[in-house]
Amino acid sequence: MKCKVCDREAITEYCELHEKARESIVKKYDVWKRALEISWKDYLNKVIKNPYTGLWAREVAERLLDEKAT
DSSP: OBOTTTOOBOSSSSOHHHHHHHHHHHHHHHHHHHHHOOOHHHHHHHHHHOTTSOHHHHHHHHHHHHHHHO
């Protein structure tokens, strides 16, 4: 199986690096949601636009946003 983002080998939907980024994004959403009452879509957009977001997290956030749109 290939990673949905980078085509590296993956056991789940993502390779090890992108899976760690996905887990981090999902975990941190609960904190953001409680603090700002923000939607998942708005949260992902903020993650993508944040200049301090790492490349793997940005790629996963973009993928998650695209999946939500379809």
